[in-house]
Amino acid sequence: MNINMNFYGFINRQILILILLTLAIGPLYIYMSWFYTLDISIPLIWFGVVILLSAYGCKLRRDYTKGNLSLQEKDEWFIKARVFLYTIFSMWTLMFLISIESSIIELHYIAIATQLGAAIISATLLVSQKKLSTFTLISLMIPLVVYFLIVGGLYAYLLAFFSVILCVVLIYAANNTNKYLQQNRFQAFHDYLTQLGNRHFFMELLEDTIQTQMKTQEYTSLMLVDLDNFKIVNDSLGHDIGDELLIEVADRIYELSSKNNSYVARLGGDEFCILSASYDSFEKCVQESEQFSKHLLKAVKEIYVIKEYELYISASIGITIIDNLHDDANIFLKEADIAMYEAKIHGKDGIMVFNQELADEIKKKLEIERLLHFALEKEEVHLVYQPQLNVLGKVIGCEVLLRWQNNLLGKVSPEHFIPVSESNGLIIEIGDYVLENSFKTLREWYDAGIILEQFSVNISIRQFFHPGFVKQVKALIHQYLNDTLCSKLIFEITETSVADSIDELIAIMLELKKLGIRFSMDDFGTGYSSLSYLKRLPLDELKIDKSFLANFDEVNDKKMIKTILSIAEILNLTVVAEGVESKEQQEFLAANGCDVLQGFYFSKPILKEEFIKFIS
Ligand code: C2E
Numbered sequence: 001m002n003i004n005m006n007f008y009g010f011i012n013r014q015i016l017i018l019i020l021l022t023l024a025i026g027p028l029y030i031y032m033s034w035f036y037t038l039d040i041s042i043p044l045i046w047f048g049v050v051i052l053l054s055a056y057g058c059k060l061r062r063d064y065t066k067g068n069l070s071l072q073e074k075d076e077w078f079i080k081a082r083v084f085l086y087t088i089f090s091m092w093t094l095m096f097l098i099s100i101e102s103s104i105i106e107l108h109y110i111a112i113a114t115q116l117g118a119a120i121i122s123a124t125l126l127v128s129q130k131k132l133s134t135f136t137l138i139s140l141m142i143p144l145v146v147y148f149l150i151v152g153g154l155y156a157y158l159l160a161f162f163s164v165i166l167c168v169v170l171i172y173a174a175n176n177t178n179k180y181l182q183q184n185r186f187q188a189f190h191d192y193l194t195q196l197g198n199r200h201f202f203m204e205l206l207e208d209t210i211q212t213q214m215k216t217q218e219y220t221s222l223m224l225v226d227l228d229n230f231k232i233v234n235d236s237l238g239h240d241i242g243d244e245l246l247i248e249v250a251d252r253i254y255e256l257s258s259k260n261n262s263y264v265a266r267l268g269g270d271e272f273c274i275l276s277a278s279y280d281s282f283e284k285c286v287q288e289s290e291q292f293s294k295h296l297l298k299a300v301k302e303i304y305v306i307k308e309y310e311l312y313i314s315a316s317i318g319i320t321i322i323d324n325l326h327d328d329a330n331i332f333l334k335e336a337d338i339a340m341y342e343a344k345i346h347g348k349d350g351i352m353v354f355n356q357e358l359a360d361e362i363k364k365k366l367e368i369e370r371l372l373h374f375a376l377e378k379e380e381v382h383l384v385y386q387p388q389l390n391v392l393g394k395v396i397g398c399e400v401l402l403r404w405q406n407n408l409l410g411k412v413s414p415e416h417f418i419p420v421s422e423s424n425g426l427i428i429e430i431g432d433y434v435l436e437n438s439f440k441t442l443r444e445w446y447d448a449g450i451i452l453e454q455f456s457v458n459i460s461i462r463q464f465f466h467p468g469f470v471k472q473v474k475a476l477i478h479q480y481l482n483d484t485l486c487s488k489l490i491f492e493i494t495e496t497s498v499a500d501s502i503d504e505l506i507a508i509m510l511e512l513k514k515l516g517i518r519f520s521m522d523d524f525g526t527g528y529s530s531l532s533y534l535k536r537l538p539l540d541e542l543k544i545d546k547s548f549l550a551n552f553d554e555v556n557d558k559k560m561i562k563t564i565l566s567i568a569e570i571l572n573l574t575v576v577a578e579g580v581e582s583k584e585q586q587e588f589l590a591a592n593g594c595d596v597l598q599g600f601y602f603s604k605p606i607l608k609e610e611f612i613k614f615i616s
């Protein structure tokens, strides 16, 4: 970005001061020249010049303040402003030259005084523009020096000398102040670590671009780049290495962006923002920015050698198109953020383009989040129980599942609200509710003489790692259960969440196993965990994910089910198939050694009263 751009507003304000000065000094000249010459023509010329210049200055100011100018228009405006400034100072020199032509000595004094005044004013007002202020100063002072030299005599020579010194001092002072201003400006608009533009810089640029686009009807894309797991580098290798990595990443992004005529800034932390060149169609803009983002991801992912470490990092990129539909820079930034966040959710190291469905989804999530806060308090949630049967068709257990019915949202699937509650921490409260109420049911059934072989409860990994979890489980067991009932409990954890902190996970599992609780790996086959994890975890059961049964007619999925069954056999784990919906599936599973079946074919998840009826 042209650093001048940030000074345009400043120059614009100075123009007003110059107009006021011209209007103040102009009449003095008009009056004096009239008074001493009694010739109407010179004062009339002055009058014309002063009025014309002031009017033009006012127009320039209005163009700038009211015009919502684009970047290019601002550059054009600045050229005009410069011409205006040169003209106004040339006018003063002209006034000076004409006045010293006069034989009236008082006019000379006024001319000298105003010329000196003009020099000091130009050095002060134009300090933001080094070239402009130096040039103006010199062109104002030379006539003065020449004048003194022509007048001759000791005092005049001394005054000429004094004028030269004054000119040098003013230039020096103006340049010094200018340097300081530029430095300050640079710091205010740049990031100290990477030397890229900062958020402030980017927001100005973005707002300018939006204004331009509104006029040109072109399209630009806004790309938000966030490094994946950067925190790990910082936490494990220290902030110095983290900083060095950021600098190198910034260099790579900057290099690619410059080649692509794009601007890049660091918004903070490990977040960078890029503004592309403009394109005349929306589709082209999307296509080009996706292509560019791919190159960028590739470049970012190449190895970094920092001190003795070889590092690798990926990034997630969210793209939104500045499409002239609205002019709020913050909204565009938020859209890019939503897209970037979505890219993270989809496994990071990827690119996502913002679209309305994404926005609606986020809106829905926010709505869920807002209403979920009151769900427990308003007693909007309850538990249901889905029967689990052995291959002979006997009910041997159940899975406890949570339901939420809200006035505004209707029935919300746990598949939607559980992830939300996990991300905002509400899962701890919700999880406690599930544990307490399911334990109560288990006890009620036991007291009523219903004894199951297993009773499965889903436990979110976030809840699992919560510091008070084991204590809470022990307290609830103490309150509601006995040893026999404890041995019926199965905690289901999902495969997707296991990959992190496996050692800690195993420690907690072992602690709970001491109480007789068993563990099941839920949704097996859909997550990331490797066979070695499976071997290490103290598991008792595997649940084949229902998606394998949903595509049951496909040969590959049948093979997959068989494979999972044989893995379970090797690892000596019981297998539950969830999502059984047909007789054919039931027979296939039974024939291939699956132990327990669960699905709509037998029963949907039902209320506890219905469950009792179902059993009998
Ligand atoms: P999950 O633990 O894998 O639960 C099985 C899901 O499969 C349940 O969906 C159940 O209703 C559904 N299902 C069972 N049989 C069939 C069938 O034959 N066909 C089809 N299409 N679906 C079947 P639900 O109740 O919507 O739960 C979805 C997920 O939400 C659960 O998946 C679990 O991950 C989570 N969840 C539910 N309740 C809780 C809870 O109390 N705590 C936690 N942490 N998560 C829960």
Ligand code: MG
Residues within 6 Å of the ligand: 399, 458, 492, 522
């Ligand atoms: Mg489950």
Ligand code: MG
Residues within 6 Å of the ligand: 522, 523, 543, 545, 546, 578
């Ligand atoms: Mg499941």
